[in-house]
Amino acid sequence: MKKTFIIENMNLYYGNKQALININMEIKEKEVTAFIGPSGCGKSSFLRSLNRMNDLIEDARIEGLIKYHDDDIYDKKFDVISLRTKVGMVFQKPNPFPMSIFDNVAYGPRRQGIKNKKVLTEIVEKALKQAALWEEVSDRTHESAMKLSGGQQQRLCIARTLAMNPEVILMDEPTSALDPIATQKIEDLINDLKKDYTIIIVTHNMQQAARISDKTAFFLLGELIEFDETSVIFSNPKKEQTESYITGRFG
Numbered sequence: 539m540k541k542t543f544i545i546e547n548m549n550l551y552y553g554n555k556q557a558l559i560n561i562n563m564e565i566k567e568k569e570v571t572a573f574i575g576p577s578g579c580g581k582s583s584f585l586r587s588l589n590r591m592n593d594l595i596e597d598a599r600i601e602g603l604i605k606y607h608d609d610d611i612y613d614k615k616f617d618v619i620s621l622r623t624k625v626g627m628v629f630q631k632p633n634p635f636p637m638s639i640f641d642n643v644a645y646g647p648r649r650q651g652i653k654n655k656k657v658l659t660e661i662v663e664k665a666l667k668q669a670a671l672w673e674e675v676s677d678r679t680h681e682s683a684m685k686l687s688g689g690q691q692q693r694l695c696i697a698r699t700l701a702m703n704p705e706v707i708l709m710d711e712p713t714s715a716l717d718p719i720a721t722q723k724i725e726d727l728i729n730d731l732k733k734d735y736t737i738i739i740v741t742h743n744m745q746q747a748a749r750i751s752d753k754t755a756f757f758l759l760g761e762l763i764e765f766d767e768t769s770v771i772f773s774n775p776k777k778e779q780t781e782s783y784i785t786g787r788f789g
């Protein structure tokens with residue numbers, strides 16, 4: 539399988555504080571990769587560095603190499619806008635825009651210059667179907683997205699990302715604000731989407747990582763302790779710290 543990201547000797551600092559220490563990792567195409575580890579270990583910081591969302595944090599600084607396919611994404615000439623189109627992101631708290639369901643999903647394509655109503659309608663319908671939301675909203679796409687339930691809002695945010703035709707979807711604890719039924723819908727959706735997309739998910743929920751991911755990366759205090767097939771991490775980890783974490787001895 540092709541490599542989507544190659545990360546070499548990567549360090550991340552917030553001012554003087556080092557949050558990630560010498561990370562080396564390869565992320566493969568069309569796999570689900572889960573990042574696990576105790577609070578503050580750097581999972582979200584690492585996720586955000588993959589589409590340069592850390593650029594928005596004033597004193598964040600990155601050293602080392604992050605390659606997306608053949609390109610160094612921190613190269614001065616690299617096009618960050620196109621990176622964020624290809625590498626979309628879904629956040630912990632559903633964050634629909636205060637506008638209609640349709641306009642939420644059409645927002646990105648419109649900003650890319652698509653104005654034709656028929657084309658936009660097709661994009662919106664396809665994205666809502668892919669996000670397993672269409673059946674619930676097909677008769678009210680003109681209504682405010684704020685009226686949807688939390689789980690529906692999160693699937694809408696996934697549809698909004700899909701409408702940009704990404705290759706990778708980064709998810710930062712996408713179910714932590716949801717109830718178990720809404721969580722299961724998102725997990726089913728991730729399972730479906732991995733046929734076509736590369737998915738990287740930060741989760742606090744180890745059962746969730748075990749259920750949905752192909753590979754799992756365990757982080758501790760800014761270091762990548764172990765990265766392997768999910769079945770290996772959860773049944774036969776090589777490092778003692780991983781074993782302690784997955785058996786609930788800390789974190």
Ligand SMILES: Nc1ncnc2c1ncn2[C@@H]1O[C@H](COP(=O)(O)OP(=O)(O)OP(=O)(O)O)[C@@H](O)[C@H]1O
Pocket residue numbers: 552555557575576577578579580581582583584595
């Ligand atoms: N904007 C920021 N400015 C300064 N320090 C930050 C910032 N964001 C994160 N940090 C610090 O970097 C370290 C890693 O944080 P990060 O949020 O990446 O960890 P995490 O594993 O995702 O934690 P959690 O699971 O609690 O979200 C922490 O010590 C945190 O305090």
